[in-house]
Amino acid sequence: MNKIQSILDKSTNAIELNLLLLGLRIYLKTEPASHLVEYIYYNRSALRWSVFVELCVIHRVYPAILKVLKSMPTAGIPTETISQLEQQRSLGLRQSLQLATETVRVTELLETNGIRVIVLKGAALALQLYSDIGMRPTRDVDLLVDKSDALKACSLLEQLGYQPHFEVFSSKSTKKQQSFLCKMYHHEEFYGINYSVEIHWDIQRWIDETTDFEKMFFEADKFILSDRIIRGVGATALFDYLATHGASHGWCRLRWLLDIALLVQQHQKNNPPKDTDFSDFAYQALILVHCLLGISVNCKVLQQITAKQADIANKATGYLASYSGDLSATFSREYFIYIDYVLRIYFKRNYLLNFIFIFFSPNSLDFKTVSLPDKMFWLYYPLKPFIWIVRAVKSWRKSVSG
Amino acid sequence: MLNSSSIIVRTNKIITADMDGDTALMSVNNGAYYGLGKVGTAIWNELAAPLTVAALIEKLCQRFAVSATQCEQDIQPFLGDMLAEKLIELANEKSSNN
Secondary structure: OHHHHHHHHOOOOHHHHHHHHHHHHHHOOOOOOHHHHHHHHHOOOOOOHHHHHHHHHHOOOHHHHHHHHHOOOOOOOOHHHHHHHHHHHHHHHHHHHHHHHHHHHHHHHHHHOOOOEEEEOHHHHHHHHHOOHHHOOOOOEEEEEOHHHHHHHHHHHHHOOOEEOOOOOOOOOOHHHHHHHHHHOOEEEEEOOOOEEEEEOOOOOOOOOOOOHHHHHHHOEEEEEOOEEEEEOOHHHHHHHHHHHHHHOOOOOHHHHHHHHHHHHHHOOOOOOOOOOOHHHHHHHHHHHHHHHOOOOOHHHHHHOOHHHHHHHHHHHHHHHHOOOOOOOOOOHHHHHHHHHHHHHHOOOOHHHHHHHHHHOOOHHHHHHOOOOHHHHHHHHHHHHHHHHHHHHHHHHHHHHO | OOOOOOEEEEOOOEEEEEEOOEEEEEEOOOOOEEEEOHHHHHHHHHOOOOEEHHHHHHHHHHHHOOOHHHHHHHHHHHHHHHHHOOOEEEOOHHHHHO
16 A cells, blocks of 8 residues: 555656545545645645646546535635636536437437347446436447347447448458457447447457356346436446456546446445456456545455555556556557556466467458458468558558648 | 416436536437526426426425515526427326316
8 A cells, every 4th residue: 555655656746646536535435525625735835736637637537526626615726726627527517418318319229129238337337326427527438239239230320320440340341351350359439420439249358258248238237318228237247347447448547446436335346356357457446446545445355465466556556647648648658657567467367368369360451451252361360461561551652642 | 388287397308417406408309408507407306207387386485485476487488498498398288278
């Protein structure tokens, strides 16, 4: 715990980040509100409120922080800070409502076509954990369908005007190519004019276990959204899902930890994780919500944690503390911290082999560049570097002529 | 036009969110966004179940310490707008006509 605090204190935004974490602990009622007043008083000369607002937005926790700050009118918080957070909250709330209406529209379309749907995150998670759509800012709609319905679901999305990104089920692909891409990607991303929608048929990127849709659908939590009943991931599967999802992003946004903290509080999911493929991620999640957000965990969790798991949690804290909001900021310092974290996760069982296999496997762009019959599918592997060169040359020519 | 015996209720093609006690609404049908203040939110909450306009006025009078006449004058245009925007609907047109 001391190690994690010392990592946070080394951050260039340590004062603001610690205030943010304190605000979240007050929101979760794991720390008394009076500590915030004291913290602000003792750090009044060094505290940069504009950086604090920026961090609230980067970590997407501004609704919870705003709620805490507005409940403490005498804490010495500048009115400008409150109004900046209110402005952000209004924008976020409007977007969350728009995405919730799109969730209703898309689920209605899929369900009337006989496709069962589970809403991952988004409106379902907001209602499940926060009881209000506006409390959890969201940027897209994520839906889980049974693998056997994935092709039909993707076609229906295209009929609504959405454009597929990976083109997993492109009509130009052969059956073998479609089946290969379906295993390779766990979802298809669709871009619309205003929103993006992801159709998932598997929820785990790194885990070998395939999604048991029947079980998840049976155990799903139900919510009323507009005039429809929507299903969200049930509490048991939700913990594994959120832990794996957060870890896959290096826990860079505190919003994911806040989700887990609320889930642990509401469903007492604080016991040592069972020894499954998910357990490393689950341990990380529990350590981080305990150390950063003050969530009580079963003492066995702290006793059973291995040095390696603790080290990975420290790495995640380092990444979280250095995160500036751009996941794609390649070759920046925080990017290398993320890579370091990811490599430590991959160096377990067969994850590294999977990573290498995926890296050298053909993708939808390769299939579009060179079309081979299914009998010669294996040729995509040795040809991959040459196909990449062909594509790079084409792209270069296009940019020169354009 | 609504009268005191009109039975009104929220339409269900709406998604709502809380905003410090105020309410933000979005229509699923046309994506229109609305913000309700404290009184608007109180009206919206009361209309979760069908209610006559007279019963609604009575509840608001109890809550906001205002006369029935004043309350009716204040909320009639608001209810008319909500009806026009399809945020609320007549729950039972027959009974309102009787």
